[in-house]
Amino acid sequence: MVLIGFHASHEQIGPAKLLQAVRDAETVGFDGAMCSDHLAPWSRAQGESGYAWSWIGAALALTQFPIGLVTAPGQRYHPVITAQAAATLAMLFPGRFWAALGSGEALNEHVTGDEWPDKERRDLRLRESAAVIRALLAGERVEHHGEVRVHEARVWSRPEAPPELLAAAVSPETAAEVASWADGLITVGADPTAVAQTREAYRDAAGGGPLAIQIHVSLADSDAEALALARDQWSHATAPADRMWELEQPEDFEALADPTEEKLRSAVLISDSAPDLAERIAEVALGFDRIYLHHVGADQTEFLGRCESELLPALRRLL
Incomplete structure (x- = not known):
């Protein structure tokens, strides 16, 4: 069975609210969770960055499902x-x-x-x-x-x-590099072709263990609202990929971002329809054992409500 997990974004949500969000995620039916481990947010609009290791202890104590972090x-x-x-x-x-x-x-x-x-x-x-x-x-x-x-x-x-000590890799080259020591792989992306190449590179290099993927999504009452949410909170993802690892400040990402609709939709699955979003998630996540959904909004309440009533049931039918 494919694990469907919730991604807790420290860059966007303060530790106390994020703790409540992960508890709510378990209540609505997610199978596990993961979190980022940042010292700084990607942009000033995000504006948070709690300490992941302190937080994850509290999150594990107040839930029953597995939780990990990328560090x-x-x-x-x-x-x-x-x-x-x-x-x-x-x-x-x-x-x-x-x-x-x-x-x-x-x-x-x-x-x-x-x-x-x-x-x-x-x-x-x-x-x-x-x-x-x-x-x-x-x-x-x-x-x-x-x-x-x-x-x-x-x-x-x-x-x-x-x-478990998984390896985090975005490119096929890195996925092949880490295959020799990792217990599994986690990658991130919204392009089915690109993530498949990374997944296959890891397996082709004899990488074992589970394959996990984090997918950024924006689900709102209208497509325009979902797009605006992605533009406000996740524009940094449109900065040139070859510069992402070198930039030092949130302002640097803001300066290089190109938050056109085309670029945003290539980085985030944007929709007002839970069934449509479920189909697109399933397409991206084909061949993965664990899926972690990251709703890019700073408020997770409405998203988690729609996960319980619409998104998770639709996604489980497709996996």
């Missing part, structure tokens, strides 16, 4: 700290916490004052960080000198079974 070890987080945090959550909530490891964006990582590496070095740093985290979760004492440095580290409180 970037190696710069803002030392991988030893990531391993310790993941171990504690996995002990407190056995079988319910997972993490997806990615190479990160300058938006969140530049604050350390360290050099932001090029793509090749970021990928190497991620691979080293994943190996360090796995070793620590296995109870090993770790010494490592490379893109990350670790001196005689151990994690003392560890779960009986380590949490």
Whole structure:
């Protein structure tokens, strides 16, 4: 059975309201949830960025379904700290916490004052960080000198079974790169062809485990309202893809955004019809084991209501 999850967007919603939203998501019938791990929002219009690791502990305590996060070890987080945090959550909530490891964006990582590496070095740093985290979760004492440095580290409180460590990848090239170490893959997108290429690249490189996808959607009473919502809250997604990882400030994304209707509709599934939206989600998510829906509005109440009455039943019939 395909898991249908709710994406909790820290960039757009304050921690308390987001906590209520994830509780409501479980009530209306979602099977799980995930969240972003940002220090800054993508745009000033979003205007939030709560600390994901604190929040996810509260969210797991107040729900019963699995919740994970996408995080970037190696710069803002030392991988030893990531391993310790993941171990504690996995002990407190056995079988319910997972993490997806990615190479990160300058938006969140530049604050350390360290050099932001090029793509090749970021990928190497991620691979080293994943190996360090796995070793620590296995109870090993770790010494490592490379893109990350670790001196005689151990994690003392560890779960009986380590949490899933998925890899986050957007491009086919990155998906193939992470296949050697990941427990599964999570990607993001609204283009069926593009996400299929990423999915297939991971499997072709012998990547195992579950395939997950996050899909941005905007559902409102009218198509015009749904489009306006996407333009207000998710315009940063129209910035040039090759610049997304290098920009440091929300203002930088705003300056490069091209929020034309065509560009917005290529990044976000926009609709006023739940059955139509369900069909488009199913098309994008073909071949994936887990789907995480992110409604790009800052208020999730109406969306969750329509999920319960319309969207989730329609989507389950199609999967």
